Amino acid sequence: MLLFFDVEWGEIMSENILEIRNLTKEYPGVIALNDVSFDIRKNTVHCLVGENGAGKSTLIKVITGAIQRTKGEILLNGKEYHAANSNEARVKGVSTLFQELNVVDQLTVEENLTLGVEETKFGFIKNTEKNAQVIKTLKSLDPSIDPKQSVSSLCVAKKQIVEIAKAVSSNADVIIMDEPTASLSETEIQKLFGIVKDLRKNNVTVIYISHRLDEIFELADDVTVMRDGRHIETKPITEVKDRVELIRMMIGKTIYEAYIPPEVKPEENILQVENVSNKKLKNISFNVKKGEIVGFYGLIGAGKTEIARAIYGEDPFHGTITFEGKPFHPTPHKAIKAGVALVPEERRTQGLFTMLTIRSNVPVMSMNKVATMGFLNIAQEKAATKKYIDALNIVTHSMEKEVAKLSGGNQQKIVFAKSLFSDADLLMLDEPTRGIDVGAKSEIYTIIRNLRKEGKSVMIFSSELTEIVNMCDRIYLLYDGELCTCIENGGDIDTQQIIHIVTGGE
């Protein structure tokens, strides 16, 4: 009897390849993963869905060892699993296909496949059984790829196939795919789906992350929904009625912080964009009025940043942009002079001079305001910096502190201070609150609303729906480089409808 029990128990154990128990990841001020527990069944395609910032990527990063958990445990085949880095994860049987390609363009396909696993003799690379095995895998996936060919000559989809071949041949039990279809065409996507289904047949478990909900219904055996760093539900896809139900699970009953309409109704146009197209954008037309907050929402890669870049003169485009009634042919320099300022997506790499002091960072966008005849007026510079430290509530004991030493929220406020100091009439905010804590977030929202009160115009490009719905007077929705629709915010926005549109629904 006891023996029977044991066998039974063993079988139950082995049915789940991964068991996640009370997994938590905390950052200072932010809980990215909050007590997440769920199981992933063996030989299934397990889809992970949730809004941006729901915690999917954090979970994947913990599993692959890119970051370390705060607490909780992960069991792989019933045994405690811990990876210090992605290489260790691979050795233990967990391979990952990252959103960004990890192939080395300068090497050949074969060299890429054996990179990191090559065996050497006297420092020379040996031609081993293993190599033959990898190439065989590749051939079975796509016979048209020549192993001797340079990777740079392959298209994105084929590069991805090379990566898949590498992941598969490493004898992985689990392959994680993070938005693998983001850069693929329709036919390539179908090919990838075929590969995923084959993998399942060959006793590999696939964890599949995608924003495109149709893919989930096509591929998934099970689906796990995450929201705000929490696990919401895991169930077989057959038990999910339709995408509306899935979307409801993703959004939940989140009560949005109330939207506050402007005191004066905006009338006069400040920016008019007509038929702007380039590599990423298709026929974009919209307008922004004085004293208005306009939001742009879409998934990653939908073209939000590209709109900001075009207006700021960073990317070339066809079409016309009119700013304050005049045609606008911008470079960043001219844009700032005309009264447009950008708060870029990545504050550390695009917005700040982290090794310089707060005082040196604040005036950079209009140095002539703190200088006479090319000579700096340090007193004016200090006064301006002091003004913004107070106005934006930047926490620091000295303005001579290097920006690198500040917290994310305070750093973001410095980027804001920079743009505000330039006296811009139109501010473009690209992901204005990414990676900062709740307190700083709400402070930044207050700053934005005050700008509107002063009659300035604000464009918010965000992948955080809550932010868009709370802040914006009008919302443009983007999908795949196109503006789908414009929604007036009356305080009763149907977020399910928004998600439906930006995930490619009609």
Next chain:
Amino acid sequence: MGKQKKKLLVALSDELFIILFMTGVLLVLFGIACIAVPNFACKSNILALLTNNWYLVLLGIGTTFIVKTGNMDMSLGGIVAMAGVLVAFFCQGTDATRTLDIGLGLSFFPAALLAILCCMVIGLINAFFIARLKVASLIITLGTGFLARGIAQIIARGAQRSTNLDDSFGLVGKMYVQFGNTSIKLSVIIMLVILIIFYIIEKKTVFGRTTYYVGANAKAAKLSGIKADRHLGTLFLINSVLAAIVGIVLASEFLAGYSTRGKGFEFDALCVTLLGGTSVAGGFGSVLGAFIGTMTFSIVTNAAGGMLLSPDWTFILKGVVTFLAIVAQRYALDKRKA
């Protein structure tokens, strides 16, 4: 007391910290040299430390600005040679028979101006390729360095132009200015004036600040409306002018334009710049550091001579001290930041 001292140390900017640190290193080396080398501490020798390497400070000033943006200028040595040969050629009389004796017959100052303009053409080529065509500065300046030296070689027929020159040619290079009972070379005074001017530019002007912005984060600088490329081009142009001044004053001092003058100056300039604490990653450093770096460099060279080491050994000594000083400096900075 100790706590207060610590507080003071924290309040210092990293830049000032490094300069003080390197001044400390300088004083320690000076102390060692005073003990180890007989007559090192005498007045004339201390003055010689300044006098022998005045040109390195000038090159270090320009190089500091360039390195602060994360770039390099390898054309310095070539420009020094070219400027020297050209100024000699422009000053040589027109009435001679051997080709190497015939010049343009200009007087010194117009000739110097013309030579500077010619060197600015090299600087412009650097600027154009770096700012417009985004060629790595290391590559293009290696090329233009050879180009400049090549021009010097052709005009000097692979040797020198030293004949058929008026006495006024040596005026600038050989002039001494009397201060009480000390006489100081004019070139040292030129160097000090230029050092002060560039220190003011660095610390008190929008131009100097822009150099820091471009070096600290070129991408953010561009997005903040700074014309980063144009700034970079201007710096290379300025650097060619500084190198030209060095070449001209050296030619005046030696009464000759040598086509081989200035070989390796670009490395010496880089060396004193790094000794001065400027970071190759960009965004950090000061021309004051270049001055202190040069003095450190001078002490080592001078002490090696004083210890009667054969000149062959100077390089090893220079190499070891420079390397250790820079490593110590980076270590101190990391320690402080942690």
